[in-house]
Amino acid sequence: MIGCFVTGTDTGVGKTLASCALLHALAKHHPRVVGMKAVAAGAEPDGQGGWANEDTLALRAASTLAVPAALDNPVLLPDPVSPHIAARRAGVQVTLPPILDAYRQLAAQADAVVVEGAGGWRVPLSETLGIADLAMALQLPVVLVVGLKLGCLNHALLTAEAIRASGLPLAGWMASRVDPQMLVPEENMDWLRRQMDAWGAPLLADIPWQATPDPHSVAVTLPRGWQ
Template identity: 50%
Template structure:
């Protein structure tokens, strides 16, 4: 049976895709087959391809067509609900969850569903991306960018995930920029003491970034139990 997880972040530009690719590489290193889906992506090239979705497609072991990895591709790099409105489209959580189930049903051992932005990114007037995760019922992995404000952002997101009835399976501390935040260790310790889930790893800023190297900083053994 597939182990599937929804990957979210404390905000946009926190490194969700980089960490997702690292998680996929960590699973492949254990001999597991892997697949991933980014159900909606805003910010696509002239072919309708999104950089993050392409990275996921390259990192997973199964050979799935781009349209299955990223079924809803929107042009401008803006909030998905605004991009969809500009394109005359409607985003519905049930439809997006259905696309994700299609990837899960392929039967990979380890499957990641990557959100867009943070937990409450709107899909429309009433729904958010959290509704996709709720519809799937999958445990959640939270990517925390280690920068000023991360403690409150992480704890509030963890509270929201649990309030929505989902399990926070673990979190990853990601150094999303080249400059380490002031009192990095103290902030990390504060998060470890307060987060209601295990720390899966601390990923440093890697230049150039390589998912195989990033995977060496992550322990997924607790996710596979």
């Protein structure tokens, strides 16, 4: 079973689009692929009398394996704010055991599981727990989504260093061109590619800016061993 954890340099850098693109790429080689939004902050009507997060809905659409909501989104918080604040407002304590149990059940059914984080690597889930703690508990290789915009070099290097310091493998990175007005994006890309290559983290995808995100249009090179 192939599993990975997708994190980003910030909120709104295209983690969901990247995760969905990874699912589509994996589905070309594996019949049963599923996305997981372990912790989601922000809920909307799902059209079936319940509630769901828009990222979770996108992951479900990109998955080939349908599972209960309790498995692909074990923690759903109503308010679209930082998860630790959303949890406090909802009177919920985010803990690892239910999330890890949901992941184990997904892994038992699937050929590949793509777990999408919330926000960036250091986003808090509670006063004592964060996204990095969740990734380390899952013990999955990490894919870093870098939002190409002013400041991305610092954000990318700090995040990559933190991932490597955690002991988890950095399986690769995906460039997400979130700012169509960014100056000299190719120079930034070249610098990032050299830095990441030196750490053994290949570029998996260069995602163009899209007014309407379409994961089917994203060309993804899967890491070795994921095919």
